[in-house]
Amino acid sequence: MPDAMFPVEMVSGVPVVTTPEQVDITNADGLRAALLESAQRGHSSVVVDMSRTEFCDTAGLHALVAAHKRALAEGGELRLVTAGAAVQRIFAITGLNRVIPGFASLQEAVSGSSSG
């Protein structure tokens, strides 16, 4: 079921889920549903644009990790756009930055390669 908080858009043939300022236990189910919907539409890779997100707790990470595992199993990948310092910090502490590819811009995440 589409969730207004987690819109899914197609950008150059890749589904992009945009997350709000906060992703936490109160709305992580919405993120989970949006990511599942992208996968069910037959896309193995999905981009999560977290550039507006300033807070992500364990529940949010759980939804992202589930999507990451699903994408890997289907031969694709989960790609993150993480611009905010607070979110980057969480990904560093949890070690997720080494496992889930992060990109500086949506464009780079959609093409799957960093310009740098």
Next chain:
Amino acid sequence: MKAVDPVPVEARLRDIQSITDAALSRLDELGLLTELLDRIREIMQVDTAAVLLLDASSGQLIATAAAGLEEEVRQGVRIPVGRGFAGRIAAERRAVILDHVDHTTVLNPILWAKGIRSMMGVPMTAGDDVIGVLHVGSLVPRPFTSYDTELLQLAADRAATAVKSMLAHADRVAVTALQLSLVPSALPAVAGMEMAARYVPGRGVLGGDWYDVFTLPSRELCVVMGDVAGSGLAAAVIMGRMRSALRAYALETPDPGEVLDRLDRNVRHFEPDALATVLYAVIDAAHEQMRICLAGHFLPVIALPGLPAEPVLAAAGLMIGIGDDTRRPVTTMTIPPQALLCFYTDGLIERPGEMIDDGLARLCRVITAQHPEAACAAVMAALIGSEPARDDVALLMLRRRAEDDDDA
């Protein structure tokens, strides 16, 4: 929208509604389900009515309540989703009507042995999930209509509400019992080390935070702090399993990195959907050194007498439940006499709209190298106050005694 004679539907619905509303206040939910089934039998003029609930872990429907078909519950009937009559309803998430009941259409022999001639069943759903099946049967051949289906679906929605409340209640009771058994009621008495701890559930929902303190035969002292993603019974059960597994690996191998590595493999194999952060530290028998390994967990804090508290600069390692081949680094540090060590879960310092480091700095400002009980009280007062915490909070403090003060 059906154009078929709406008045009886309304009246019959009111009947179902009245029984559930009145019953909710005085019956437990299983009693309510049975009473609801009795009423359905009466209103729809059928001979049997039964509820099977989905056990998600086995993918089976389990007979839970029945009227006119009590043996189904007493014999603990289980139907795999996708097979037989009830299994098909759950798998296809739609009503199924049978005008021919025998071993070719129905898996459960109780139903055809009883002489049921016609059956109708509907899915019970909670949100997007199927949680069970409600079915009725008639001993005389009966053509069930779409109008009957609609009515039964309304009853199933009612029953689903009761079941959700029943399961939530059972969850709460079980989680509370589990939590009480898992968080050590008394910290171990260890000469030369003082300890104190706090555990506070977030907004009344018990989550997956835990801590553990135990000694090894080598007299090393082990400290565990963990946070399983999720809440309620599922998280508490995983937490319990992780706690036991970690203790077992701690006995087997001295290297904290190896312990977390084994724990990670265990979790990924047996709990493939679980995700957790864990801190595991081993303090030597003399309490002079600590080897610490982090799996996505926040940095502990150390305070020395007369100095500002600061985070222990342990290297970050990947959370439990994801898996890659990189070994988590182990950081070795000295514990000076009278040093206070503070371990905690994210609920203590995470605030929406703020950097983790700001929360960590706030924690450091309120920690001083005092008695762990006083230090715990000061931290909880300053960081939690009187507001219910949004997330679970677990807090554990250890202070190494001064050397001339060994046996108080």
